[in-house]
Amino acid sequence: xxxxxxxxxxxxxxxxxxxxxxxxxxxxxxxxxxxxxxxxxxxxxxxxxxxxxxxxxxxxxxxxxxxxxxxxxxxxxxxxxxxxxxxxxxxxxxxxxxxxxxxxxxxxxxxxxxxxxxxxxxxxxxxxxxxxxxxxxxxxxxxxxxxxxxxxxxxxxxxxxxxxxxxxxxxxxxxxxxxxxxxxxxx
Numbered sequence: 618x619x620x621x622x623x624x625x626x627x628x629x630x631x632x633x634x635x636x637x638x639x640x641x642x643x644x645x646x647x648x649x650x651x652x653x654x655x656x657x658x659x660x661x662x663x664x665x666x667x668x669x670x671x672x673x674x675x676x677x678x679x680x681x682x683x684x685x686x687x688x689x690x691x692x693x694x695x696x697x698x699x700x701x702x703x704x705x706x707x708x709x710x711x712x713x714x715x716x717x718x719x720x721x722x723x724x725x726x727x728x729x730x731x732x733x734x735x736x737x738x739x740x741x742x743x744x745x746x747x748x749x750x751x752x753x754x755x756x757x758x759x760x761x762x763x764x765x766x767x768x769x770x771x772x773x774x775x776x777x778x779x780x781x782x783x784x785x786x787x788x789x790x791x792x793x794x795x796x797x798x799x800x801x802x803x804x
Contacts, residue, residue, distance in 0.1 A: 631705020632792070640788040643781050644703045650774035650781070651696040655689035657771035662686060668764025669757045695734070699782060702731060702789040724793040731786040739779030745772055 660667055662685035701707035707727055712718040759765040 631708075632703070633705075633708055634792045636703045636792065637788055640785055641703050643785050643788075644699045647699045647778060647781055647785070648693060648696040650777050651692050653771040654775050655692055657768070658685055658689050667768070668760045669768075670760055696778070699731075699785055701727060702785045707789065708793070724790070728786060728790050728793075731782060731789070735779045735783035735786055737779070738775075738782060742775040742778060745776045 657667065662682040664681075708722055710717045710720050710722060757768070759768060
């Protein structure tokens with residue numbers, strides 16, 4: 618007698634129900650689309666203007682380094698949280714976390730913040746392509762076309778972050794909804 622082995626997620630693992638391959642790819646893509654803007658931001662910490670033309674003289678302070686690096690780390694950290702929507706630790710709290718380790722994550726505890734975050738990111742970065750392409754109000758002026766092209770390459774991917782997070786959240790909702798229905802057949 619052969620038993621069929623169910624591999625919930627061939628690439629992330631540990632989930633109670635299978636994760637669609639597109640969702641796994643989406644979760645892996647999100648940190649990569651945030652990375653160019655994080656790297657673009659780093660030279661500003663050392664008073665390098667990256668070809669941007671400023672109307673006012675800027676003053677450099679030591680805390681700017683902390684702010685810029687902190688902002689980049691925060692953005693990448695938040696982007697990596699999308700893995701929780703396709704991994705086992707998004708369904709069960711890891712056992713190494715004191716007090717709550719091993720407990721089931723209520724679906725709304727992930728769905729509500731991810732949805733609000735996706736909507737906020739869409740509102741924040743959704744107009745970026747229009748502004749960067751000067752189809753709306755320009756965000757910044759660049760000293761030449763090369764700097765503008767580099768700024769576009771670093772900034773445009775951010776406009777995908779919100780919609781991808783919302784799609785990933787919907788897949789998580791679908792998967793966890795089915796888990797709830799299977800646990801409670803009465804409805």
